[in-house]
Structures are given as structure tokens and as C-alpha cells.
Amino acid sequence: MCGIIGKIGKVNCMKDVLEGLKKLEYRGYDSAGVAVFTDEGVKRVRAVGNISALEEKLAGTNLDGRLAVGHSRWATNGNVTEKNAHPHRAGRFTVVHNGIIENAAALKTAYFENDAFESDTDTEVAAKLLDKFYDGDAGRAIRQAQRLMTGSWALGILCDDCPGTLFAAANGSPLLIVKTESGNYIASDAGAAPDPIEVTKVENCEYAAVTADGYTVYNENGDALQKAPLAVAAGALSLDKGGYDHYMMSEIMQQPEAVRRTLEALPDSDFIGDAKEIRLIACGSAYHAGLVGARLFEAVRRIPARAEIASEFRYADPIIGRETLCIFISQSGETADTLAALRLAKEKGAPTLSIVNVPGSAIATESDRVILTQAGREIAVATTKAYSAQLAVFYALALGRSEALSRLPEAIYTAIAENDGKCRRLAERIAGCRNIFFIGRQLDNAVSQEGSLKMKEISYLNSQAYAAGELKHGTISLVEPGSPVIATVTDPAILSKTMSNLHEVKARGAFTIVITTRALAPGLEADVTLTVPDVGPMLAPSVAVIPMQLMSYYTAKALGCEIDKPRNLAKSVTVE
Numbered sequence: 363m364c365g366i367i368g369k370i371g372k373v374n375c376m377k378d379v380l381e382g383l384k385k386l387e388y389r390g391y392d393s394a395g396v397a398v399f400t401d402e403g404v405k406r407v408r409a410v411g412n413i414s415a416l417e418e419k420l421a422g423t424n425l426d427g428r429l430a431v432g433h434s435r436w437a438t439n440g441n442v443t444e445k446n447a448h449p450h451r452a453g454r455f456t457v458v459h460n461g462i463i464e465n466a467a468a469l470k471t472a473y474f475e476n477d478a479f480e481s482d483t484d485t486e487v488a489a490k491l492l493d494k495f496y497d498g499d500a501g502r503a504i505r506q507a508q509r510l511m512t513g514s515w516a517l518g519i520l521c522d523d524c525p526g527t528l529f530a531a532a533n534g535s536p537l538l539i540v541k542t543e544s545g546n547y548i549a550s551d552a553g554a555a556p557d558p559i560e561v562t563k564v565e566n567c568e569y570a571a572v573t574a575d576g577y578t579v580y581n582e583n584g585d586a587l588q589k590a591p592l593a594v595a596a597g598a599l600s601l602d603k604g605g606y607d608h609y610m611m612s613e614i615m616q617q618p619e620a621v622r623r624t625l626e627a628l629p630d631s632d633f634i635g636d637a638k639e640i641r642l643i644a645c646g647s648a649y650h651a652g653l654v655g656a657r658l659f660e661a662v663r664r665i666p667a668r669a670e671i672a673s674e675f676r677y678a679d680p681i682i683g684r685e686t687l688c689i690f691i692s693q694s695g696e697t698a699d700t701l702a703a704l705r706l707a708k709e710k711g712a713p714t715l716s717i718v719n720v721p722g723s724a725i726a727t728e729s730d731r732v733i734l735t736q737a738g739r740e741i742a743v744a745t746t747k748a749y750s751a752q753l754a755v756f757y758a759l760a761l762g763r764s765e766a767l768s769r770l771p772e773a774i775y776t777a778i779a780e781n782d783g784k785c786r787r788l789a790e791r792i793a794g795c796r797n798i799f800f801i802g803r804q805l806d807n808a809v810s811q812e813g814s815l816k817m818k819e820i821s822y823l824n825s826q827a828y829a830a831g832e833l834k835h836g837t838i839s840l841v842e843p844g845s846p847v848i849a850t851v852t853d854p855a856i857l858s859k860t861m862s863n864l865h866e867v868k869a870r871g872a873f874t875i876v877i878t879t880r881a882l883a884p885g886l887e888a889d890v891t892l893t894v895p896d897v898g899p900m901l902a903p904s905v906a907v908i909p910m911q912l913m914s915y916y917t918a919k920a921l922g923c924e925i926d927k928p929r930n931l932a933k934s935v936t937v938e
């Protein structure tokens with residue numbers, strides 16, 4: 363949450379910083395701001411809202427320079443107001459920050475009791491600390507401030523006395539130095555800088571001094587470090603909207619390729635070993651992928667497995683140990699609760715495996731073993747291709763490679779092509795409803811959880827997913843005449859059971875939609891039937907999720923919602 367960027371080049375760089383900020387907007391979009399070194403010193407401009415609001419404010423100012431920082435905010439401390447927007451300034455320091463300084467209130471009382479503060483943020487406390495400890499040596503001030511702060515931060519720092527240096531410091535929040543032809547960047551995500559030549563991570567308690575020609579990273583004692591750059595991803599999947607109106611649609615379309623690449627890159631290695639039990643721990647859609655994984659491990663490998671929400675797991679004093687394989691699933695690799703759960707599992711001596719989309723991220727680095735999904739950079743807040751890539755990993759782990767699995771990308775492609783138009787038309791109808799229900803059993807229930815989340819997060823309609831047999835124990839009271847109930851039935855063994863539940867809601871006036879396979883479709887009674895290719899019940903979640911994603915996308919579009927950046931959400935949740 364929150365994106366930070368900074369650039370120092372040989373020519374003016376405001377344009378590049380704004381371009382980079384747009385690529386980081388997925389990390390938060392409550393407000394945005396920039397600060398730039400000009401001939402008259404450091405100037406900053408901030409605006410509530412997204413980057414376009416900032417651009418409007420900047421238009422006509424001619425504000426530019428060779429050294430600039432930028433920030434897009436997901437509010438944690440302090441309301442969404444301009445005074446709380448970054449960059450924050452104190453004395454000779456200007457700061458952009460991602461993370462939470464947990465002891466900010468205590469530091470404020472200890473050091474600045476009588477000082478006036480411009481904002482309600484923890485970031486301003488960091489800026490004040492830097493200014494307090496500054497004696498002409500910015501590095502020393504950074505070291506002293508880092509020693510006092512607790513919590514997480516990635517900081518981009520300008521010092522009024524250093525027009526040729528961009529400073530950066532990190533602890534627990536991602537921060538990369540990216541070398542490019544046109545100058546050097548610091549950024550929360552390497553994708554914010556075009557054509558990286560070299561990417562280096564600033565690790566916990568380290569800080570860096572970046573100039574137009576190079577950079578030096580220091581440890582907490584001020585010793586210069588020899589850091590090995592990270593591998594720069596080659597041939598990544600497209601970062602633009604590919605001609606679509608939204609990143610989300612472009613990413614839906616990239617799913618066959620994301621799955622194909624993930625399966626290709628997956629090493630043929632035994633990741634499960636002699637585990638007696640498996641826990642799959644994650645948040646959001648990654649947790650939903652874990653629900654599918656758990657079902658598969660139990661059904662096929664007969665290993666007791668359960669998916670757990672990371673924020674619950676970490677406080678549950680879980681009963682785990684050497685024989686419990688803990689699998690952590692995360693697109694970003696930096697979700698705070700998932701990371702904390704990983705650390706807890708390690709403390710308890712459990713073997714850990716992570717399934718992560720961002721190489722070099724904290725979860726990827728800290729787990730015993732890692733499988734990298736190859737979905738490429740995902741920008742839309744509502745995940746699609748990363749979820750699909752995670753499912754592909756579970757198929758390979760639980761079922762092993764097969765002819766059917768190698769044909770999955772093609773089946774996903776067909777599911778998209780055959781449902782796009784139908785889902786667009788259906789969305790017009792769904793958009794007018796108050797409550798939407800997704801039902802299914804077993805794997806169909808697991809994938810329905812994801813479909814329902816997609817619907818509510820981008821359309822803001824109330825959507826719930828229920829185990830089909832459980833609906834009648836309460837939630838059915840919410841079904842009104844015309845309420846859409848979307849039943850997924852891909853497993854012939856339990857088809858008739860779920861269909862009975864669908865008939866129960868039909869009898870109460872529901873508008874019934876069934877997602878099923880071509881083979882099972884004939885004879886199923888529903889107002890609308892959406893068919894997906896026959897890939898077998900185990901792989902079915904990957905094709906069944908497609909019409910769910912498309913319905914959600916087109917419903918949100920019909921309602922005029924901000925699809926790529928839904929309100930109140932952020933893609934990367936680095937707070938508890």
C-alpha cells in the first residue's frame with residue numbers, strides 16, 4: 363500500500379516520475395503528490411484523488427527538475443486530505459513513505475512535544491527526526507532515525523543541501539533501486555521505471571544514496587555494501603491495456619499465457635515430500651486459490667489439508683510442526699498478514715513453501731522453498747491472472763502433469779471467447795440487482811468464493827458465496843424475486859444436489875444462472891446457462907472462474923465503476 367518513486371537524471375524528470383506514479387497507482391489512490399528540486403529549492407504539489415488530479419494541479423506550473431520524488435497514497439494514519447498527502451516536509455527534509463511507523467506517537471511525545479505538526483501522519487514524524495539529527499551529514503541522520511523507528515517503511519528522501527542525491531531507506535516495505543539509460547530511480551516496484559538495466563533491493567535497515575551516475579547502499583552502521591543486483595525479468599507479459607478499456611480486461615485475456623508460462627517454468631521437483639498435513643495460508647483471492655488447493659490435496663493425495671486466512675492463522679497459536687507443510691500464497695509476496703504467518707510457521711519449525719508472483723519479494727525470499735507464478739505484473743486491483751496461475755500450480759502439485767493440464771491454457775482461452783458476449787449481456791441485468799448469490803459444492807464452492815469476491819470488489823453490489831447446501835440455513839431469506847443466483851456445477855457426482863438447491867431458489871423467484879461444462883449442460887434447468895470446456899472436475903475451477911470474472915467486469919462497467927481501482931482497496935496490503 364502506497365507507492366513511492368524517485369528519479370535523478372541528467373535532464374528534467376518530472377514526466378518520468380508522473381509516468382512511474384501511474385504504474386504504482388495500484389498500490390493506493392487516495393491522494394498523490396510530488397516534490398522536485400528546482401533552482402529555487404524543493405517545491406511540492408499534492409492533490410486528493412488519483413494522479414490525474416495531481417496532473418491537473420501541475421498543469422501550467424512548469425515545475426521540473428533533475429531530481430524528484432512522487433507518492434500515491436492508501437491512507438493508514440490520517441484522513442484523506444491534502445495536508446496528509448505526501449511528500450511531507452520538515453526543516454531541510456522532504457519525504458515520501460510507504461509503510462507504518464508504529465511508534466510514531468511515542469516518538470512525537472519523546473522528541474517533538476512542543477512542535478506544531480502540519481499533518482496527522484507518521485511520515486511527518488520521520489521527516490522531523492531526519493531534520494533533528496541532521497548535522498550536515500544526511501546519511502548519519504538517516505541512520506539515527508532508522509534506529510529509533512519501529513514498524514515498516516520505504517522512504518524516498520530529499521535533503522535541501524544535496525541537490526545531486528536521492529536518498530532512500532527501507533525496513534519491511536519494498537524498495538528497489540532501478541538503473542536506466544536516462545537516470546536512476548528508486549521505486550516500490552521495479553515496473554515503475556521503464557527499461558531497467560539493473561535492479562537492486564534495499565533490504566531491512568539499509569539505506570542508499572542514489573546519484574545520476576550510480577548508487578551506494580549502506581548498512582545500519584554506514585558501511586558501504588557490495589550488493590548483488592536482482593535478475594531483471596525478460597519478456598514479461600504486456601504492461602499496457604492491450605487495446606482494452608481496463609487493465610482488468612487485458613489481464614483476463616492474458617490468463618491462458620500466464621497459466622502456460624507458470625506450468626512451463628514449474629520445476630519437476632517433489633514439493634510435498636512426506637508431509638502428514640498441509641496448511642495453505644493467504645489473504646483475499648490467494649486464500650481462495652488455497653481453498654482449491656486444499657480440496658485437491660485431500661481429494662487426490664489424501665493428505666489432510668486446509669486453507670486458512672493469514673490474519674486468523676497468525677493469532678491462532680496453530681498446532682503445526684515438522685510434519686505440517688505450510689504453503690503461503692501471495693501475488694505480491696508482501697502482504698503483511700501472510701508474511702507474519704510465514705514467520706510464525708518458521709518459528710514453529712514447519713517447512714514452508716511459497717507460491718508468489720513477484721520474485722525477490724519478502725515472502726519469496728523468506729520461505730524455505732518458492733514456486734514463482736509467471737503471471738507477469740498485475741496492475742488491476744482485482745486479481746485475475748495471478749489467481750489463475752496459482753490454481754495451475756496446485757494442479758501440478760496435487761495431480762501431477764497430464765495431457766489435460768497441458769491443454770488447460772487453450773481451454774481457458776475458449777472459455778473466455780465463448781462467454782464474453784453472453785456475460786456482457788447478462789451484466790446489464792445483474793447491474794440492476796441488490797443481492798447476488800454464488801452457490802456450489804466442493805471445488806465449485808471454492809471457485810464461487812472467488813467469483814463472488816470479484817463481483818463485490820469491483821461492482822460494489824452485495825454478493826455472497828455459499829456452499830449450496832448451506833444457503834437454506836439462513837441466507838436464503840435474502841433471495842428476492844429477480845435476485846441472481848449463480849450456481850456452478852462442473853462435477854457430475856454432485857450435480858443433482860446443487861441443481862436441487864438452485865430449484866429451491868427458483869421457486870422463490872430467483873433469476874438463475876448456471877455455469878457448467880458443455881457435456882453437463884443439456885438437461886440443466888436455469889434461466890441462463892453459461893458453458894465452459896470439459897477439462898474434468900479437478901481442473902474445472904480454472905474454466906468456471908472465467909464467466910465469473912467476465913460477469914463481474916461487465917457489471918462494474920455497466921454501473922460506471924472505477925474497475926481497475928475500486929474504492930477503498932489497494933492491491934498490495936502491507937498493513938495488518
Ligand code: G6P
Nearest residue numbers: 645646647648692693694697745
Ligand atoms: C488485496 C488484493 C487482492 C489480493 C489480496 C492478497 O486484497 O486486492 O486481490 O488477493 O490483497 O494479496 P497477495 O498479494 O498476498 O496475493
